[in-house]
Amino acid sequence: MAYTAIDVKNLRESTGAGMMDCKKALDECAGDVQKAVDYLRAKGLAAAAKKQSRIAAEGLVTAVVKGKLASVVEVNIETDFAAKNEGFIQFANTCANVAVDANINSVASLLAAKTPNGMTIQDNISELTLKIGEKIDVRRVEVVKLDGHGLIGSYVHSGKIGVICKVETDKDVTGNETFKEMVQDLCLQIAAANPQFLNGNEIDEDFKAKEAEIYAAQLKEQGKPEAMIPNIVKGKLAKLASEVCLYEQAFVKDPDTTVAKLIEAKSKALGTSIKVTKFTKFNLGEGIQKKEDDFAAEVAKLSSGQN
Numbered sequence: 001m002a003y004t005a006i007d008v009k010n011l012r013e014s015t016g017a018g019m020m021d022c023k024k025a026l027d028e029c030a031g032d033v034q035k036a037v038d039y040l041r042a043k044g045l046a047a048a049a050k051k052q053s054r055i056a057a058e059g060l061v062t063a064v065v066k067g068k069l070a071s072v073v074e075v076n077i078e079t080d081f082a083a084k085n086e087g088f089i090q091f092a093n094t095c096a097n098v099a100v101d102a103n104i105n106s107v108a109s110l111l112a113a114k115t116p117n118g119m120t121i122q123d124n125i126s127e128l129t130l131k132i133g134e135k136i137d138v139r140r141v142e143v144v145k146l147d148g149h150g151l152i153g154s155y156v157h158s159g160k161i162g163v164i165c166k167v168e169t170d171k172d173v174t175g176n177e178t179f180k181e182m183v184q185d186l187c188l189q190i191a192a193a194n195p196q197f198l199n200g201n202e203i204d205e206d207f208k209a210k211e212a213e214i215y216a217a218q219l220k221e222q223g224k225p226e227a228m229i230p231n232i233v234k235g236k237l238a239k240l241a242s243e244v245c246l247y248e249q250a251f252v253k254d255p256d257t258t259v260a261k262l263i264e265a266k267s268k269a270l271g272t273s274i275k276v277t278k279f280t281k282f283n284l285g286e287g288i289q290k291k292e293d294d295f296a297a298e299v300a301k302l303s304s305g306q307n
Contacts (some may be wrong), residue, residue, distance in 0.1 A: 069144070071143045157286060
């Protein structure tokens with residue numbers, strides 16, 4: 001019985017096995033999809049599908065810069081222990097390299113992209129899941145491109161934080177050590193101070209409204225008089241830019257100056273305009289609801305004979 005690409009796709013989706021394993025199963029089972037499912041189960045190759053409902057909140061953030069392109073990728077796995085697995089580390093680095101080499105800016109496209117071993121990222125995930133025994137997700141990817149003069153910097157902190165920062169100039173100063181050091185310092189600034197915007201002009205009204213609500217709730221919790229809260233919130237909003245905007249923030253290496261003043265000073269020293277035009281920061285597991293096991297409840301459940 002002949003089989004089609006749709007059969008391979010359906011088999012992959014129902015078992016979680018890799019594409020090559022699915023093709024082999026269909027070959028062995030004369031194209032019979034149901035028999036192929038049983039074949040994969042018997043071989044232990046369908047086990048990856050059982051892990052897809054688990055929560056993967058640990059993992060690695062990796063970043064790669066190649067010339068005028070840079071990528072930052074977050075790859076998740078279930079436990080911090082498994083995140084230290086050499087195969088997983090290599091896979092995460094492969095994802096970042098494939099993304100930058102092919103200028104891929106979406107997870108869907110990255111999953112379908114081929115790796116140096118000839119398999120897609122998705123097939124590598126299925127294979128690695130079976131080897132490690134934990135669910136693996138490529139959660140997000142971003143690629144930044146520099147069109148003119150300048151430099152893209154990157155910084156990764158312990159695999160937990162990944163930053164890429166695009167800095168544009170009107171002259172080629174990429175070989176200048178002072179400029180390269182400044183770009184690296186900006187990456188460190190973004191990692192440490194967590195800016196949300198480049199400058200005050202980018203802060204939208206929705207963000208301000210949300211922050212105002214949080215400030216008001218905090219002040220109420222602190223027992224501040226109701227009548228005073230609006231004015232205190234107004235004062236906090238006036239200082240918002242210095243907290244959430246890169247250019248307005250105090251420079252982490254010298255709190256007496258701002259990032260804007262740092263860039264201005266370097267521009268004068270190098271005789272070129274310097275402008276940060278984009279930055280991206282990934283925090284590992286940000287926004288993922290981690291599973292918290294209740295050990296006592298689990299013991300009680302087992303003691304009562306429940307499954």
